[in-house]
Amino acid sequence: MRRTGLKHIGVTALLLLAGLSGASTFPATASGGETPATATPTHRTASAGLLHAMRQEFGLTEDQAVARIEAERSATALEPKARRTAGAAYGGSWFDADTGRLTVAVTPEASGATRAALRTAGAAVRVVEHGARLLDAAKTRIDKLSAPSAVAGWHVDAAANSVVVTVVRDGLDDNDVQRFLTQARAAGPVTVESVAAAPGTLAAGTVGGDPYYTGNVRCSIGFSVHGGFVTAGHCGQAGAQVRGWDGSYIGTFQGSSFPDNDYAWVNVGSGWWTVPVVLGWGTVSDQLVRGSAVAPVGASVCRSGSTTHWHCGTVLAKNETVNYSQGAVHQMTKTSVCAEGGDSGGSFISGDQAQGVTSGGWGNCSSGGETWFQPINEILSRYGLTLHTY
Structure with a gap:
């Protein structure tokens, strides 16, 4: 974007020089949620700004923050290998911040040799009743149901070994909700959780900040790709013109x-x-983007947006169906990161790995809440785009 090129040119130049020192560049295009086989993160020392953010968000010492970042990188690299090793017995996986390890769930059909191979690779192993294929099939059946507005969404939770259906607390006793839950339970293993409010998208009217605009809607840039940038779909339809922070014409929704x-x-x-940088808004240094390896559930993740700027949290769930008032959106990733109107389309990043673009959520950055993002690799695959990386 133009302001990065003009007002941040000194910072960008410094980051570029740092990025040429032993940094790997990862290919971006991948199918579904799978991490590209060559997108394994390499060892790097985290920036002072990122360490500060980790300390602030999670209450860690600097040494603990460094250790967690390195543990998450190892877990991110291990997850696709663990899925292949477990095969049909795979029940899902997640990062355990307490142990600093990836936990891999397997069904009782997993052989002793398979479990031993997973442990040797560095994973903790948990035996569960239901495999990931069964749970994914149950979620697919639930996706075909018509959900009332008080049902916020649903996703497969590997740690719970079930499909978790989230319901707005005030609507738990609603007859339509109870009817939906009965149908959902018939589809497979279901656990019900409550949430304070229904999710909504995070676009906003024209106000100040560091946005882009389409019509009278303000949203946030996600990630640079060769030829443009990716963002949220609810921010504009194909053909809509886009203006930058200074009101000048950028391009159109392709x-x-x-x-x-x-x-x-x-x-x-x-x-x-375009530049492969996510703005840190002075909270942290601007972050380089080096790839799009998918962080596991439980890993830390940070978000950059034009309203609330930089906030961090953890990945709570993947492949969640979110029931917005405009209609259901599928294959979303749920996080504990807060967001507000105008943050839509902004960047979700874990370390230096692009994760996705902000879609919506509930709550705010004063009282807290949850936010969902659309995974970046799905967007790249859908449009045949290549992520701009260092």
């Missing part, structure tokens, strides 16, 4: 999908250019 999905991409021209 593709957009919402609901069902919540992703889009915008071409960049007219003196604008």
Whole structure:
């Protein structure tokens, strides 16, 4: 974006020099949620800004923050290998912040040799009743149901070994909700959780900040791709013109999908250019983007947006169906990170690995809440885009 090129040119140059020192570049295009086989993160010392953010968000010492970042990198690299090793007995996996290890769930059918191989690779192993295929099939059946507005969403929770259906607390006793839950339980193993409020998208009217605009809607840039940037689909339809923070023309929405999905991409021209950087807004240093390896459930993740700037939390769930008032959106990742109106489309990043673009949530950054993002690799695959990386 133009302001990065003009006002942050000194910072960008310094980051570029740092990025050339032993850093690997990862290919970006991948199918579904699988991490590209060559996208394994390498060992790197975290920036002082990122360590500060980890200490602030999670109450860690600097040594603990460094250890957690390295443990998450190892877990991210191990997860796709663990899935292949477990095969049909795979029951899901998640990062355990207390142990600093990836936990891999397997069904009783997993052989002793399989369990030993997982442990040798560094994973903790938990035996569960239901495999991931059964749980995914149950969620797919629930996706076909018509959900009342008080049902916030549903996702497979590997640690709970069930499909978790989230219901707005005030609507738990509603007859339509109870009817939906009865149908959901018939589809497979279901656990019900309550939440304070229903999710909503996070677009906003034209106000100040560091945004892009389409019509009278303000949203946030997600990640640079070659030829443009990716963002949320609810921010604009294909063909809609986009203006930058200074009101000048950037480009147009080349593709957009919402609901069902919540992703889009915008071409960049007219003196604008792309850089593989996520703004830290002075809270942390601007972050380089080096790839798109998928962080596991339980890993730390941070979000950058034009309203509330930089906030961090953890990955709570993957492949969740979120029931917005405009319609259900599928294959979303749920996080404990807060967000507010205007943050839509902004970057979710774990370390230096792009994760996705902000879609919606509930709550705010004063009282807390939860936020969902559309995974980046799905967007890249859908539009045939290549992530701009160092």
